[in-house]
Amino acid sequence: MRPSILIFLSCAFLLYWHFGVDFGGQRLLPTVKPFLYQVTNPPYEPLQSSASLQPDPEDRKEVKLQDDFMQWFRAEAEKIGRVNPDPSGTLSRLKQKASTLTHHQMMQLKRMALEHDSKGDERFLAVYLLGLADNKQAASHLRELALTKIPAVTNDRQHSDEVLLRAQAIESLVQKLSIEDSRRLLRDVLSQTSDPLLARHARYWLNRLG
Amino acid sequence: MDRLPLLLIAIFVMEGAMAKPSCSDTPASPRYVRELNIKTSSFGDTKICDLVHSLQLIEDGEFIDSESSPFVRDFVDGELYYVWLREHIRSLESGNDLPETTASNSAGHITLQKHWHRLSSLARAGSLIHEARHTEGHSHTTCESGPYKDSPILGCDENFDQGGAHAVETEYYARVAEQGRNFHPAFKAMAKLMLRQRSQTVFNQDPLAEREQLLVRTTEGWMRVDTNGKEVLSWDFTDSASLQLKTTSLGPALFDLPLGAWLIRLQPFAVPLDGNSFFKRLNLAPPSGMVDAEEFETGLRRYLYAADDQNHLFAYNFGQSTWTSGGHHHGLKRLVTINPLGQTGLFIVFDNDTYCPIRASDLTCDRSPSSWPTGSKRFVHYQNSLLRLDENGKVYDSQGRIWNDLANETVLDLIVIPNYEVQE
Numbered sequence: 001m002r003p004s005i006l007i008f009l010s011c012a013f014l015l016y017w018h019f020g021v022d023f024g025g026q027r028l029l030p031t032v033k034p035f036l037y038q039v040t041n042p043p044y045e046p047l048q049s050s051a052s053l054q055p056d057p058e059d060r061k062e063v064k065l066q067d068d069f070m071q072w073f074r075a076e077a078e079k080i081g082r083v084n085p086d087p088s089g090t091l092s093r094l095k096q097k098a099s100t101l102t103h104h105q106m107m108q109l110k111r112m113a114l115e116h117d118s119k120g121d122e123r124f125l126a127v128y129l130l131g132l133a134d135n136k137q138a139a140s141h142l143r144e145l146a147l148t149k150i151p152a153v154t155n156d157r158q159h160s161d162e163v164l165l166r167a168q169a170i171e172s173l174v175q176k177l178s179i180e181d182s183r184r185l186l187r188d189v190l191s192q193t194s195d196p197l198l199a200r201h202a203r204y205w206l207n208r209l210g
Numbered sequence: 211m212d213r214l215p216l217l218l219i220a221i222f223v224m225e226g227a228m229a230k231p232s233c234s235d236t237p238a239s240p241r242y243v244r245e246l247n248i249k250t251s252s253f254g255d256t257k258i259c260d261l262v263h264s265l266q267l268i269e270d271g272e273f274i275d276s277e278s279s280p281f282v283r284d285f286v287d288g289e290l291y292y293v294w295l296r297e298h299i300r301s302l303e304s305g306n307d308l309p310e311t312t313a314s315n316s317a318g319h320i321t322l323q324k325h326w327h328r329l330s331s332l333a334r335a336g337s338l339i340h341e342a343r344h345t346e347g348h349s350h351t352t353c354e355s356g357p358y359k360d361s362p363i364l365g366c367d368e369n370f371d372q373g374g375a376h377a378v379e380t381e382y383y384a385r386v387a388e389q390g391r392n393f394h395p396a397f398k399a400m401a402k403l404m405l406r407q408r409s410q411t412v413f414n415q416d417p418l419a420e421r422e423q424l425l426v427r428t429t430e431g432w433m434r435v436d437t438n439g440k441e442v443l444s445w446d447f448t449d450s451a452s453l454q455l456k457t458t459s460l461g462p463a464l465f466d467l468p469l470g471a472w473l474i475r476l477q478p479f480a481v482p483l484d485g486n487s488f489f490k491r492l493n494l495a496p497p498s499g500m501v502d503a504e505e506f507e508t509g510l511r512r513y514l515y516a517a518d519d520q521n522h523l524f525a526y527n528f529g530q531s532t533w534t535s536g537g538h539h540h541g542l543k544r545l546v547t548i549n550p551l552g553q554t555g556l557f558i559v560f561d562n563d564t565y566c567p568i569r570a571s572d573l574t575c576d577r578s579p580s581s582w583p584t585g586s587k588r589f590v591h592y593q594n595s596l597l598r599l600d601e602n603g604k605v606y607d608s609q610g611r612i613w614n615d616l617a618n619e620t621v622l623d624l625i626v627i628p629n630y631e632v633q634e
Contacts, residue, residue, distance in 0.1 A: 081263050081331025083270040084394045091395045120330030121396075128396045149529060155325060156358060156365065157312045157333050159510070160407065164330070167403045190459050191492040194529035196507035197407055199459050203628075204406065207461065210477055 062104070069105050072097075073112075073129075077122040098132035106130060110141040113165055116151060120161050127165050131172025139176055143185060145169040150195050160197070167201040174205050182209055233259040236266055245296050249303035257304055260327045264334045268292050273389040280418065281384035281409060285373040288385055291339065298342035310363065312337050315344040332386070332400040340379040348374035354414045354554070358510075369594075370409075370417035380409055380417075419593045423627045425462050425474070427455055429603065429620040432479070434627075437593075440615070443479040455623040458505045459512065462625055463488045468500050468519075476627070497524045497533055504545045506556050513570065515556050517542055523558070523573045536573020548589040550582065552596040552608075590626050599624055 076094075084090055101109070112118055113126040127145060130138045146169040150162045170189065174182045182205070189202040233239040239262045243250055246265070250258060269292035286294050300318035304326075308314055312329065313322045320341045326334060353359045353366035367374040386393055386401035393401075409417055416422070424435040432443040454465040462474040464481055471488035472481050489496050492514075496503070499518040506513055514526035516533075523536040541561040549557050549565060556568040564579035588599045596608045603620035605613040616624075 080394045080396050081267055081334070082394070083267060083272075083392045084397075085392055087391075087393060087395050087398070094395065117328075120328060120333065124330055124400055125396055128399060154310055155312060156361070156363075157329055157337065158325060160404070161330050161333055163407060164400060164403050167407070168399060171399070171403065187460070187491050187493075191494065192528060192531070194511050194527065196510065196512050197411065199507075199512055200410060201403070201406065203459055203461075210475075 065102075066104065066108070069108070073109075073125070074122065077119065077125045080121040080125060094129065095132050098129050098138075099134065101129070101133050101138070103137060106133065106137050106141055110145060113145055114148060116153075123161075123165055124168065127168045127172070131168065131175075134176070139173060142169040142173050142176075146173065146185065146189055147192055150193070150198065163195065163197045163201070166198050170201055170205060174209070179209055233262040235259070236262045238262070238266055238269070242266075246299050247301040249301060252304040257327050260334065261302065261304075261322070264331065264338055265292065265295070267331065267393075268295060268335055268338065271386070271393060272391040273385045274391050276389050279384045279388045281370070281380055281405065282389070283370075283373065283377075283381060285378045285381050286339070288389070291382070295338065295342050298345040300345075313341045315341045318345040330400055332383070332397055332404060336379045336382055336404070339382050340375045343373075343375040343378045348372070350375070351414070353412075358411065359554070366412050366414050368413070369415040370413050376408070376412040380405065380412075383408065415594045422593050424590070424592055424624050425455065425476075425627050426616065426619070426624040427453075427622045429622060433619075434476075434479075435615055445479070451622075453623075454502070455625050456504065457625045457628065458488055460488060460491055462627060465503060467502065468496075468498075471503070494526065494531065497522075497535075502545045504547050504556060506547050506554075511570070513556070515545055515568070515573075517545055517558075523568070525570070525573055534573070536568075539575075546588060548591060548596075549580075550586065550589060550598075552589065552591065554591075588623070590624060592626050597624075 079090075109126040109130050113123050113130075115123065127142070130142050130145075146166050148166070150159070150166070153159050153162065170186070173185055177185065186202045186206045186209075190199055190206070193199055193202070236259070239258075242248060242262055242265045248258075248261065253261065271291070273288040282288075298318065299320055302320050302322065304324070305321040306324045307321065308323060309325075311323055312326050312333075313320060315321075320338075322337075326337065329337070348367075350364040351366055351368055352364055353361060358365040367376040370377050370380065383401045383405040387398060387405050390398055390401070420437055422436070426433045426435055432445050434441045434443060450466065452466060454467070456463050456465050456471070458471075458473075460473050462476070463471050464474060465471040465488075472483055473486050473488055473491065474481050475486075494514075497516055497518055499520065500516045501519050503514060503516040506515060512528050514528075516524045516526070517539075518524070521539050521542040523539055523542070524533045525536060526533050539558055539560075543559045543561050546557050546559055546565070548554055549567070553567075556570075557565045558568060558575070559565045559582050560579060563582045563584050565582040566575035566577060566579040568574070569576040583598075585600050585602065586598055587601050590597050590599070597613055598606045598608075599621055600606065603622065605616045605619075605621055605624070607613045
């Protein structure tokens with residue numbers, strides 16, 4: 001028997017034995033009751049008509065799009081740490097995806113890149129995708145990422161990953177910007193970051209640009 | 211009611227006994243568990259997949275023999291990473307006993323700490339290879355320089371050539387970045403950056419030291435010195451004895467204090483005065499009356515230190531764009547970043563031929579002054595050896611012999627152009 005089934009049966013037995021739950025719905029857990037009452041018998045008059053409470057079809061469409069995007073994004077992040085039989089095909093696919101990113105999605109990517117609790121590959125992919133997007137908003141987000149202060153972390157590899165994200169933002173921007181704008185960005189990084197590792201990445205590019 | 215705790219305990223015990231986390235999307239999972247003696251009960255369902263995916267990537271990753279890289283030395287056969295791993299890992303488990311580390315190895319028994327799972331897949335694969343090397347006895351040493359210098363953890367390898375844990379890990383990144391055939395483009399992008407980053411920070415001796423160059427100012431002019439010899443540089447700048455040659459984060463610079471500081475352009479060699487001020491480029495105003503400055507990294511921070519004509523010491527905090535004053539140092543002669551023993555840090559040299567290391571926290575002397583060799587002007591690390599420039603214009607090697615490459619020159623000043631200045 002699978003452990004999950006065994007645990008489910010054990011929990012069901014426990015609930016029945018301890019709380020006397022009737023699965024036919026005759027007796028309810030006391031803590032759940034008020035919530036159910038509220039839903040089934042609202043004690044107040046609704047402020048809006050039922051029609052206006054319905055989500056706007058456009059909003060629903062947007063939510064669906066975001067859900068689809070996040071689903072795609074997480075699946076793609078999972079692929080980073082797997083063998084890839086067709087890297088150039090993957091790159092073309094990612095470029096294609098990057099070219100269709102909406103403002104909201106780019107904003108989401110920037111937010112994800114800075115979420116310390118997210119997985120390393122998801123954070124890196126967020127920066128990588130912004131780097132493939134050829135528009136001003138993506139460049140602006142990348143600039144912000146490159147200049148975001150590195151948080152204090154307890155471990156050198158976590159720190160290394162934090163630097164890597166910002167270095168990737170720099171790497172992408174240098175490919176996008178003019179030489180003079182790139183130099184300006186790199187000097188901004190050097191004047192603002194207190195982190196020697198990130199400074200080395202910036203210095204490397206500043207030297208290459210001459 | 212009194213039976214409830216007992217029942218809960220029974221459920222947890224049953225779950226622990228029967229749970230066998232596996233990674234269902236990877237057919238090789240049971241083989242990895244068997245061959246590497248993975249303690250599956252220490253991993254959750256998701257975490258075991260992180261490990262299994264890393265192992266599969268290590269096993270199935272392919273490399274093409276293309277252009278040679280200075281970081282690929284065949285410490286590990288590129289086609290046999292997994293076999294090598296299997297030979298060096300006696301068991302693998304998840305734990306949280308050493309939260310300040312990522313993973314640890316005790317005689318081949320490797321424990322992956324909790325946050326190992328939060329790392330990028332590249333760092334996860336790299337750290338597995340790194341830990342496996344420790345089974346052969348390659349241990350770490352104190353970091354003598356770089357960002358981990360002040361870390362209490364022994365975090366560095368002496369050099370790349372020894373092929374220690376950092377070296378095999380770096381070699382893996384180099385292979386992925388430069389020779390990887392079947393890796394995700396984002397994984398390769400990470401490897402390229404990781405290679406650049408770690409190759410410069412985890413070895414006490416720089417693996418790319420042979421690429422270093424010296425920028426030398428002599429009584430006759432300027433020259434660049436490297437393993438290929440000397441190159442005389444044409445010069446269109448009015449020289450002056452008050453000029454100080456410095457290494458900064460923006461590259462080599464000429465400080466003519468308190469007037470200003472100008473960045474040196476290396477290709478072609480020039481010192482453009484217009485719009486090329488070191489301070490303007492970093493968007494900061496120097497303290498008034500500044501007579502000396504050194505930019506320096508200590509631990510995980512960058513600092514710009516300055517001294518004024520009243521012998522006050524200042525430190526610039528890049529994170530906050532502020533200067534901190536560290537009080538008065540009577541008899542301050544100049545600032546240097548390498549002491550006669552070859553140690554790096556910020557040091558004040560005093561008029562009476564003594565020097566002391568400066569504590570970053572309060573800019574005071576960290577200990578009572580030591581003797582500064584009379585007549586010595588500056589020490590530099592060049593290609594993993596220590597050179598000394600004396601006031602008489604002669605350069606000596608660490609054995610005290612005149613350094614051949616500059617034996618016929620009267621040297622006024624010299625600095626090392628770091629690797630990232632000359633990297634292709």
